[in-house]
Amino acid sequence: MAATGTARTAVDSVMAQLSALEDPKMRAVNERHGDDYGVNLSRLRAVAKELKTQHTLSVQLWQSGDTAARLLALLICRPKSFEQDELDAMLRESRSPKVQDWLVNYVVKKSPHAEELRLRWLSDPDPVAASAGWALTSERVSKSPEGVDLSELLDAIEVDMRDAPDRLQWAMNTCLAQIGIAHPEFRNRAIGIGERLEVLKDYPTPPNCTSPYAPIWIAEIVRRQAGE
Incomplete structure (x- = not known):
């Protein structure tokens, strides 16, 4: 239970960090292109750089369904750890064009x-x-x-x-x-x-x-x- 609690705390901490980076004006621009996030991508990459590779955390962030969290998840995951059917399901359940692009370019292309x-x-x-x-x-x-x-x-x-x-x-x-x-x-x-x-x-x-x-x-x- 302690490990689960620690993991939950890590997810909550990251989600709070992403929420603090939210820019309503940027969200409005992105929504015109079919994307529902308002976090500057350079800042998102900076968060990923701090976190480094954390595959378990990336899976938990993906499961949140939040677009910014999913983009971050794709930056800190371990591409070779996903099974083929997992990647197929991830593509089909993500309707954000940016998430789809990053999934293909940053994860699937590096997958066996x-x-x-x-x-x-x-x-x-x-x-x-x-x-x-x-x-x-x-x-x-x-x-x-x-x-x-x-x-x-x-x-x-x-x-x-x-x-x-x-x-x-x-x-x-x-x-x-x-x-x-x-x-x-x-x-x-x-x-x-x-x-x-x-x-x-x-x-x-x-x-x-x-x-x-x-x-x-x-x-x-x-x-x-x-x-x-």
């Missing part, structure tokens, strides 16, 4: 189950799960493409990307761009698909930033890599 989850999620009817599958596929495309059928991926993108929900569309578009950037033999086809579908062609892009429109994105990164 990453490839199994990529294949499991890639054709999932849930667009959140499917977008995670495409995000993991982009990682494979750019870093370890062996065994990945790039032509088949381009077929799927060509058929499904235009009408996909926003989050899934963005993930597929990223994969399209990564194929064009990393694989010269598929570059013209990737650019052609982007030009025909025109996905994100008119996306507002700040000065000095690269457009997410795949043909421009591909051309710009290839130019940089060539040292022009």
